[in-house]
Amino acid sequence: MTESPFADIRRLVAAMPEADEAALRAIAAREATLTKPAGALGRMEELVAWLGAWQGTDKPTLDRPLVCVFAGSHGVTKRGVSAFPDAVNRQMLDNFAAGGGAINQICAAYGLGFKVFDLAVDLPTGDICEGPALDERGTVATMAFGMESIAAGTDCLGIGEMGIGNTTIAAAIYAALFGGDPAHWVGRGTGVDADGHRRKVAAVETALAHHAGHLDDPLEVLRRLGGREVAAMAGAILAARLQRVPVVLDGYVSTAAAAILHALDPRALEHCLAGHVSAEGAHAEVLERLGLTPLLALNMRLGEGSGAAMAIGLLKGALACHRDMATFDQAGVSGKEA
16 A cells, blocks of 8 residues: 555654753753842743753754745635735735845844745645645645755744735634634634625635545645645744754744644644734634743734744843853852742
8 A cells, every 4th residue: 555645744743852851950950040039030931941952952042043934825815815915925025035024124133034935826725615725745745845944954943924815724724623613713814804704704614514524634634724834834843843943933824834733743842932922813722722822912913923033032032141141159149048
């Protein structure tokens, strides 16, 4: 029997490394010597420990942080699920290349690397209401493309996306993975009106009905209901785990890629941080289901890695405190009395 193309992905998931416990202990020991009351920096202390545990060192770095934005297009947009036309996909890629996007400014402000991956934005995936978005080989090939996004090296990866219609795709994925009323998972996306929202709900309901009986396997959910950017983000997240690179997720759509991996193995997101909670749809509930506590809550719903990039900026501050603060002995400051 010919092996399914998905078999390689399952083997990689099974081979995921665990956190470095020795690094965690060493970071905690240094934290206890710094000139502040224990726990005074709150979650910032936990972030440094998380960073070191997944980099596998008690001296974590953020010297080469990278935000990757994956761009795709979707056949379902012909159903009027977005306030913007498909032409915006190519126009936004040009805008990123010219340095005109919000994400360009955030990355420049925090000294973050930035890459955009064009996943055939001029060739939409299949309309999920009529058939699968991708075939198995195309799904695996796109995941492999996403895995290559960190080939040049990075010490922290921010995951983002851009694609007209992809909040509809994300809602369909969540409905397939978590169940319940499909309308619960459908938000306003780029700002559709009431009629547009009804069309989004109808599209998700139609897609779920069309693919009923084939959505028990998370990888089938991905290929049938996902898009190229979702598959590539899932690949990038998995590759980062295998290479011990901590990951910061962006919003509603990037979390859908993470949810696919979590459905394959609940351990799959232990190296991931939720950069923020989006204003889109049921993102807060999704994060709770995945066991991810968002770092920021800024009412953002832009996508394009913007929330992830903001969160990496905060990570840089947390790491600077841990790395460069004086210890009690160095500063001649009295510690807590026994």
